Amino acid sequence: MAVNRNLAAFAAINGATAVALGAFAAHGAGPQIKTLLTTGAQYQLAHALLAVACALWPGYPRLVHIAGWLASAGGLIFSLSLALLGLLSLPALGMVTPIGGVLMIVAWLLLVLAALRTTSSDA
Template sequence: MQSIFLFFGAISALIGVGMGAFGAHGLKNVLSPEMLTAYHTGASYQMWHALGLIGIALVRRDDPTSRLLNWAGWLMLIGIILFSGSLYLLAIMDLKQLGMITPFGGVSFLLAWLLLAVYAGRKPQTSRYSSRDR
């Protein structure tokens, strides 16, 4: 596979669009306003972090062996599963105990973004053009 994070980012965006549409059209008359808000929060965070995964995949093309980028990608994927997945299940199945899982997904998101920031801060500036091309 050319890029695992590009693949998971694209799949996550696909699922996020589907879940968002399902929530907007199929669940609006079924769920309480509170549960519908939780569901839409899951869909929104899934979409933003799917884009984050795609961004990590693109940055990783220039540095495929970076452990920071690798960890950031896996933590972002784990965050999507735990955060968005638990909110979907909480809203649809009314499983209140799943609310305990959601913060672990949120922490995964935070750590992924932190690792990406650390990577960006450590990455030396390189020019695409040599001095003779100026």
């Protein structure tokens, strides 16, 4: 089975970061920041898992490759922008968060296309 090791490693780093942010939200963050950190950590962890699934996808077609990186990058951008927004009180970072969200949505849509393709060489 071919594995995209770089994507799997990046996804694993995202997963670890998500757990750390979630733990900080649960044990060290003030009430105003807690919601932002928790939301960011949940989305980042879900998309880290998606990226791992993409890294392990049989045949590793091009659409899946792109989807994995978009999911991983989108989750990181979304989560970190929310964390920095809350921790540094920089409202301008609120404009960055939707970029991560769009990347995550596109990743899922690319997986739809990849799943509907009949052969891995078509994707």
